[in-house]
Amino acid sequence: MNEVKSIAESEKEIIEDFSLFDSWDEKYEYIIELGKKLPLLNPVYRTDDHIVKGCQSTVWLGSSFRDGKVFYEADSDAIIVKGLISLLIRILSGHRPDEIIQAQLECIKVIGMASHLAQTRANGLLAMVKQMKNDALAYQLQNQLNQAE
Amino acid sequence: MNMNVTSGIESGFDIKDIRQHFPILQRQVKGKPLIYFDNAATSQKPQIVLDALSNYYGHYNANIHRGIHTLAEEATAAFEETRDAIRDFIHAGHREEIIFTKGTTESINLVAYTWGRANIQDGDEILISNMEHHSNIVPWQILCKEKNALLKIIPVNDEGELDMEAYKKLISHKTKLVSVVHVSNALGTINPVKDIIRLAHQAGAVVLIDGAQSAVHLDIDVAEMDCDFFAFSMHKLFGPTGVGILYGKKDILENMPPFMGGGEMIKEVHFDKTTYASLPYKFEAGTPNIADVNACKAALVFIDKIGKENLRQHENELLAYATRELKKIDGLHIIGNAKHKVSVISFIVDKIHPQDLGILLDNSGIAVRTGHHCTQPLMQRFGIPGTVRASFSVYNTTEEIDTFVLALKKAIKMLA
Numbered sequence: 001m002n003e004v005k006s007i008a009e010s011e012k013e014i015i016e017d018f019s020l021f022d023s024w025d026e027k028y029e030y031i032i033e034l035g036k037k038l039p040l041l042n043p044v045y046r047t048d049d050h051i052v053k054g055c056q057s058t059v060w061l062g063s064s065f066r067d068g069k070v071f072y073e074a075d076s077d078a079i080i081v082k083g084l085i086s087l088l089i090r091i092l093s094g095h096r097p098d099e100i101i102q103a104q105l106e107c108i109k110v111i112g113m114a115s116h117l118a119q120t121r122a123n124g125l126l127a128m129v130k131q132m133k134n135d136a137l138a139y140q141l142q143n144q145l146n147q148a149e
Numbered sequence: 150m151n152m153n154v155t156s157g158i159e160s161g162f163d164i165k166d167i168r169q170h171f172p173i174l175q176r177q178v179k180g181k182p183l184i185y186f187d188n189a190a191t192s193q194k195p196q197i198v199l200d201a202l203s204n205y206y207g208h209y210n211a212n213i214h215r216g217i218h219t220l221a222e223e224a225t226a227a228f229e230e231t232r233d234a235i236r237d238f239i240h241a242g243h244r245e246e247i248i249f250t251k252g253t254t255e256s257i258n259l260v261a262y263t264w265g266r267a268n269i270q271d272g273d274e275i276l277i278s279n280m281e282h283h284s285n286i287v288p289w290q291i292l293c294k295e296k297n298a299l300l301k302i303i304p305v306n307d308e309g310e311l312d313m314e315a316y317k318k319l320i321s322h323k324t325k326l327v328s329v330v331h332v333s334n335a336l337g338t339i340n341p342v343k344d345i346i347r348l349a350h351q352a353g354a355v356v357l358i359d360g361a362q363s364a365v366h367l368d369i370d371v372a373e374m375d376c377d378f379f380a381f382s383m384h385k386l387f388g389p390t391g392v393g394i395l396y397g398k399k400d401i402l403e404n405m406p407p408f409m410g411g412g413e414m415i416k417e418v419h420f421d422k423t424t425y426a427s428l429p430y431k432f433e434a435g436t437p438n439i440a441d442v443n444a445c446k447a448a449l450v451f452i453d454k455i456g457k458e459n460l461r462q463h464e465n466e467l468l469a470y471a472t473r474e475l476k477k478i479d480g481l482h483i484i485g486n487a488k489h490k491v492s493v494i495s496f497i498v499d500k501i502h503p504q505d506l507g508i509l510l511d512n513s514g515i516a517v518r519t520g521h522h523c524t525q526p527l528m529q530r531f532g533i534p535g536t537v538r539a540s541f542s543v544y545n546t547t548e549e550i551d552t553f554v555l556a557l558k559k560a561i562k563m564l565a
Contacts, residue, residue, distance in 0.1 A: 056504045056520040078502035
């Protein structure tokens with residue numbers, strides 16, 4: 001596995017990637033491409049328990065905890081949401097729970113995709129970020145309990 | 150109509166002139182001229198409506214009905230003139246049959262909570278259809294649960310029309326209420342409400358017509374239709390948000406208990422007994438939405454000046470043109486192909502999520518609605534998660550449809 005970049009490094013990289021695009025069309029083409037390339041979701045996560053329900057599209061989110069770090073995988077029935085999820089996974093996956101919980105995800109604003117995280121967008125992406133952080137919080141608490149024993 | 154508003158619209162139909170009345174159509178979205186095809190959700194507002202709102206707050210803002218000062222008298226007169234204008238607009242027999250609510254949803258809930266609670270009993274049946282908006286499903290579900298009554302559903306055929314044969318079989322002496330949509334918000338289907346009402350009345354049932362989508366497109370004559378209740382919202386008719394109308398037949402409204410208690414709706418209040426105001430005030434507790442109601446008058450003037458026949462003809466041309474152009478796109482399927490439709494087109498594209506199309510169209514400055522359109526049972530009927538819906542109004546053009554079709558083709562190519 002490649003060395004995991006810090007959250008700040010990943011965010012910086014994403015901002016650099018998007019700065020290459022001149023138009024919104026190019027940005028969306030790239031996001032669609034990311035969506036298509038997102039690795040297949042482990043079938044154990046494709047259950048109702050793992051659905052993060054948006055108003056329109058459905059997101060499946062799975063996470064695991066190894067060596068003090070949280071790893072995510074996800075899928076969606078909508079391709080642009082899937083591309084945006086791919087960015088979130090690139091930023092957050094492989095980090096400690098406290099880092100994930102504190103992540104502000106400023107780069108989403110910088111690349112002009114903030115509206116997808118706004119309350120007005122009923123696409124489940126905001127719910128997805130919340131769920132990713134909730135999972136991280138749950139692993140953190142579990143870890144603290146285990147250490148206390 | 151007794152209205153002190155001049156619209157500045159010449160009679161007849163000139164699309165350029167009409168567009169100039171809507172300041173919002175000048176704006177850009179994502180660097181492109183706005184194309185607004187979400188008219189079934191809400192219409193844009195002409196300048197005379199915006200002026201009427203500002204004129205109210207700038208010149209005669211006052212609480213109505215109880216004040217004896219000049220401003221209160223002016224505000225009250227404008228408020229009651231709007232009631233008269235709406236009575237004229239839907240051809241109701243009496244002005245007290247027009248009740249102001251905050252929207253179609255509240256109008257339907259008012260009937261469910263007052264007429265419904267007083268009249269629905271154990272074992273009674275309420276009939277709705279498979280194409281209802283959630284606001285004409287959930288209030289009846291709540292009522293049925295409370296009263297141990299049964300909610301029955303009129304099925305929809307593959308074209309998106311009501312199955313009238315099934316309706317005839319469903320209706321019986323147990324049916325106490327039939328509540329159906331006049332025009333489907335998701336499909337555009339115009340339902341044969343006169344037949345529905347006649348058959349319901351033969352069985353002794355009361356009928357509510359949800360006119361949220363029909364009032365702007367069709368001529369509404371509640372007397373001829375003979376419905377017992379008719380509900381709609383003014384924001385879909387070029388008026389402000391926050392004004393709904395409930396029409397009810399006078400004798401039925403008189404026998405209904407009040408909805409909300411408070412000021413305005415009472416005659417006399419004592420701690421041991423309160424008597425209620427007469428119609429329509431019995432159902433209008435509290436300070437109403439005076440500014441928005443008064444501005445609705447201007448919206449009706451606007452419709453009157455264009456003429457509903459002109460409006461309908463223009464919208465039907467847009468519908469026919471868009472339908473023809475969309476059908477040329479490979480893998481695109483129109484959902485709802487009823488013989489009688491208003492200017493609403495719902496569609497899906499093979500292997501593409503409606504939301505993705507909505508995002509990319511927005512990126513081209515085009516506002517459409519995607520999703521289930523608050524009609525989840527209807528989407529389940531067609532086995533789809535949702536649709537893309539384009540809905541046209543009087544200010545839309547065939548050129549806009551051309552731009553939309555090009556943007557749609559480009560979006561499909563990007564997503565394929």
